[in-house]
Amino acid sequence: MADPFTDRxxxxxxxxVSAARALLEEEGPEALTMRRLGDRLGIKAPSxxxxxxxxxxxxxxxxALSLWETAEVLEAAEAADPGSVPALAEAYRRHALAHPHLYRLTTERPLPRAALPPGLExxxxxxxFRACGGDEDLARAAWAFAHGMVVLQLNGRFPDGADLTKAWETGAAAFQPATADC
Amino acid sequence: MADPFTDRxxxxxxxxVSAARALLEEEGPEALTMRRLGDRLGIKAPSxxxxxxxxxxxxxxxxALSLWETAEVLEAAEAADPGSVPALAEAYRRHALAHPHLYRLTTERPLPRAALPPGLExxxxxxxFRACGGDEDLARAAWAFAHGMVVLQLNGRFPDGADLTKAWETGAAAFQPATADC
DNA sequence: ATGCACGGGCTAACGTCGTTAGCCATAAAG
DNA sequence: CTTTATGGCTAACGACGTTAGCCCGTGCAT
Structure with missing residues (x-):
């Protein structure tokens, strides 16, 4: 559970990395340049x-850091309410919206898998996957839903007054596998 | 129905615009520079x-062009199979994956609404919205799902052997409003 | 016919970006 | 005491978006 960066x-x-994170989260992706990053550390870019x-x-x-934090957050949500898709969705949503620039960086291009700690993804x-009862297709669809909701909101694609909490609930419920009823 | 560019x-x-589209679709977003665009038209960038x-x-x-084509494609799918969420999902998927770079450009930042023909969005x-029986929340969730599926696939985020067609079917079915059964 | 505006090209240049080459100081290790 | 690695530095390159300013042709008004 210890973060995988201390030894790597x-x-x-x-x-x-931590200056880069601060720069990104505080000022957005266009502020994350090698020169600005150097400034923040008191050194020049080439260094x-x-x-x-x-x-x-x-x-x-x-x-890698973002992925690791996501894993931590989802594992905590699972521990608090095992088997619940809506609980995971809510945790995912909160974390993503709390770190919008980091979320975008993490998701909007191919993963640099070779540079990631093995097993993290x-x-x-x-x-x-567990909350979806081991149904891969359901889990992928649910993930796509959650990612889509976050990214469409971040990009301001929903109408102004839209009640996104209701849309999240609607979607999360649609992906909760039936355990007993119907 | 005529394209809204001829007169604007x-x-x-x-x-x-059409050279820009070709450049983007053929060589990706990093190729779409003012200099390359000029080259393609036989003029210099400042011109x-x-x-x-x-x-x-x-x-x-x-x-705007991408949005307009999406509207055309979805309207055609609706005409062929009215009220079907899976039919719209399939049409959306096909069009997006056929034009990946254009799709990304269109979706991965805030819409330039002021520059768009009114009503297009x-x-x-x-x-x-109609296929979801007028349920806004359901429609937003379904859209998020479709967008998420496309963008996660484009970014290579699903495992290699994943059967994405099944994930699409699973998700699209989850958002089809019940008309009669259950 | 002459003058003029204007559409649509051009070159030169600026500032920013990521990045490279190559120099130098400090500190540890033989 | 010398060597070697570590981690700074400056200068510079090429590509980017963009601006300033020049010039040539066409078409319209006087």
Whole structure:
């Protein structure tokens, strides 16, 4: 459960990642430039290349971090209310909307799988898979729903007065496998 | 039903938009630069500014075009199989996956609403709304599902062997409002 | 016929971006 | 005491979006 970065990264590299995270979360993706990142650490941009091969490598660490936090959040939700799709959906939604820029960075391009701690991607997906009763297709559809809701909201695609909580409830309920009734 | 660009744009501007579309679809978003776009038309990049105020304005036209095509495709699917959510989902999926770069451009940032033909956004949304029996929340959830499926697939987020057709069917069925049974 | 506006090209240049090359100081290790 | 790694630095390159300013042709008004 301990974060997987302490041993994979040198202390200075961790400084850089955490400055990058702050920059991204506070000012958005266009502020995350190598020069701004250097400024924040009191060094010049080229010096960053002593610690990371390129900007993508820094971003990969942010993605790993985001994935790890998602896993933590979903596991906590599962522990609190085992087997509930709506509980996972709510936890996913809260975390994503609390870190919009990090969420986008993590989701809007192909995952840099080679640069990720092994098993992390699977771990983030597992709670929903379990809540869907092991139905892969249902779990994928539910994940797509949750991701779609977050990203459409972040992009301001829903009408202004839209009651998104109701849309979330409607969707999450549609993906809850029937345990007893009907 | 006629495309809404013929009268809004000068012929030269339409040339530019269509070159931009070709560039984007053939070579992806990083190829869509003002210099490359100029090359394709046999002119220099600064000359493009005689026709559009900036790159975002060209992209806005691409977005309008994409939205218009989506509306056309969904209306056709609705006409062929009225009231069917799965039919709309299938049409949405096909069109999006046939034009991945255009789809991303259209969806992964806030809509430039001020630059869009009025009513276009609504028109693209209407068929799904109708198929959901006028249930706004259901329609939003269904849209989120479809968008999520497309974008997660485009980003290679599903496992390699995943049967996405089944995931689509599962999700689309979950959003089909009950007309008679159960 | 002459003058003029204007549409639509051009070159040169600016500032920002990621990135590379190459230099130098400090500190640990032989 | 010398060497080697670590981690800074400056200068610079090429690509990006964009601006300023020039020029040539067409068509209309005087």
């Amino acid at each position: 990264l040198t202390p200075r590299a961790r400084d850089i 960053l290349y002593k610690h990371f091969p390129d900007k993508a490598a820094v971003e990969s660490e942010l993605i 699977y771990r983030a997906a597992a709670p929903l | 744009l000068t012929p030269r501007a339409r040339d530019i 493009l500014y005689k026709h559009f105020p900036d790159k975002a304005a060209v992209e806005s036209e691409l977005i 609504y028109r693209a949304a209407a068929p799904l």
